[in-house]
Amino acid sequence: MARTREFDTEAAVNRAMELFWSRGYEATSVRDLTQHLGIGQGSLYAAFGDKDGLYRAALEHYRATLAAAALRSLEEGVDARSAIRTMLVERIRIAAEDNGRGCLVVNAACERLPEDAATRRTVRDTQDASREALTEVLRVAVERGELAARHDPHTLAAFLVTFLNGLLVSSKVTPDPRTLEPLVEVALAALD
Template sequence: MPRPRAFDEESVLDNAMNIFWRKGFETTSVQDLVEETGLNRASMYSSFGDKKALFLRVLEHYSAKISTKRFEKLRETADGREAIVATFKDTTLQCCNDGRFKGCLMVNSGMELAPHDPDIAAISHRAFRRVEDMFANALRRGVDAGTISGDKNIRALARFLAASFQGVQLMARRGSDPETLQDYTETILAALD
C-alpha cells in the first residue's frame, strides 16, 4: 500500500506557481523548485513528474485559483460595461500593487514558450479564447442593458479587449508605472463608447 503524501499539494502548487511566475519556466531550475516547495527531488518527481509536468499542473492551478478570481466581475456583474471597466481598472491597480510587476503567468508563459512548445501554445490559445468569450458575453450584457451601443461588432471588440488585457499584463511585467498603465487602460475603455 502506498504511503500517504506528507505535504499539502495546494501549498506546493502555490509555491511552484510563485517561482515560475517570478522567474519564468526556462530560468526556474529544479533546485529552485525544491527550495521553493520544500519537497525533495524524489518526492517532486514521484508526485508531479518532471519540471514541465509540474509546470502544466501549475498552469491549471493558476487558471483555477488566480484567473477565476481575476475575471469574477467580468463574469458576474450584470451590466457588461461596468464589468469590463471594473475588470480593467482592478487589474491595472493589482499589477503594480505588490511592486513585483509579475504580470500574468498565463500571458508570460505564452510569450516565453508558445512559439516552440505546442502544449503551451494550446493552453495559451484556450486561455485567450476563454477570456475573449467572457468579454463577448459582457459586451452582450452591456448591449442588452443599453450601456454599450448595439452597433458594435461584439466578437471583434471582444478580441480587441482580450488582446488589450494581455497588453496591460505585459506592460506591468516590464515595469510600467501606474500612470502609464492607467492611461493605456483609459484608452482601451474608450472603445466601449
C-alpha cells in the same frame, strides 16, 4: 508497499506558481523548486512527472484561481463599462506587483509557446475563456442599450483581450499602475 505522499500537492502547486510567476520557467531550476517547496527531487518527480508537469499544474492553478476570479468580477459589474474597467484595472494592479511580474499566462505565452504544446493549449483556453466572458458581458450590454447595436461583441471582446495582453506585458516594463491605468480609458473609448 507504496509510500504515502508527505506533502500537500495543492499547496506545492500554489508555491510553485508563485515561483514560476516571479522568475519565469527558464530561470527556475528543479533545485529552486525543491528548495522553495521543501520537498525532495524524487517527491517532485513522483507527484508531477518533471519540471514541465509542475509548470503545467501551476498554470492550471493560476487559471482556476486568479484568472477565473477576474472573469467572475465581470459578472458583478453594474454596467458593462464599469465591470470591464474594474477588471482591467485590477489585472494591472496584480501584474505590477512584485516589481512587475506580469501575468503568468501571458508570461507563459512569451516564454514557452514555441517549445510546449501543452502550455499553448492552456494559454489558448485561458484567452478563449476571457474572450467568451467579455463577449457575453458586451452582448448583454448591447441588449440593454448600454452599447450601440453597431458594435460586434465578439470583435470588441477580442480587442479587449488583445489590449489586456499588451498591457500585462507593459506592466513588466513599467510596473506602475498609475502610468498604465489611464490607458484603460483609451481602450474603453472603443465602446463609444
